[in-house]
Amino acid sequence: MAFSSGSGGGGPMAEINVTPLVDVMLVLLIIFMITAPLLTHKVEIKLPEANLDERPEEPGVPITLAIQDNGQIYWNDDPVNMVALESQLAVEAQKKPQPRVDIRADDTTKYRIIADVVKTAKNVGIAKVGFVATPER
Template identity: 75%
Template sequence: MAFSTGGGGGGPMAEINVTPLVDVMLVLLIIFMITAPLMAHKVQVKLPEATLEEKVEGQGVPITLAITEDGSIYWNDDPVLRAILESRLAVEAQKQPQPQVNIRADRTTKYKVIAEVVKTAKDVGIAKIGFVTTPER
């Protein structure tokens, strides 16, 4: 509160009460400190799209192993037996640069079957194994 000093009557005061002004400024400062970092992540970037057939720099065409619900294995959409799978993976493991192996498994495929395929690939020396999934929408 401001009190007038001086005697006379009800004339206008020449002093400004700065307490409410400081309170408002501090509230605005806090609001801007909280919202400023949130606005920094609004940049939209369109990333390039790639397909599995494209060659990655320094690597060959990736190998896609599809595993169905009944345990059937497909090498780049061609059916393959488990015994032949191991020998084909061993041949690919010897190549320089070594291609990446991408595993696409059906949602209802038993994990035991997938784990056996991953173990087979690791045992023959495949270094890069990835899993292909559907992004959430």
């Protein structure tokens, strides 16, 4: 309880009682002193270093598969059906290094059609299949 010095009436006291503040700060200091050593990592890991002199081979031009909402598939802007797509992807899968396959689809294209194209690419051995989207503005 805060008491005023004998200089006046029973008005409110304008001094701040700092004792609870000091108590809370000391408790927080002790907690941080105990938990800080526990936050250090005990497991030592040797991370690889980057070497900019040697760069991996970049595969050639990526293959772009465009899929319209009606199910029509285009191989680099040339129309193709699923049988021809599978045979062309099988030929591309044999190349070293394999080209990347980028899939562009309309926003109203059924997911089943896109999933069939991705499944076909994976079944013939294409390792990298990606999706192309328009960036948000």
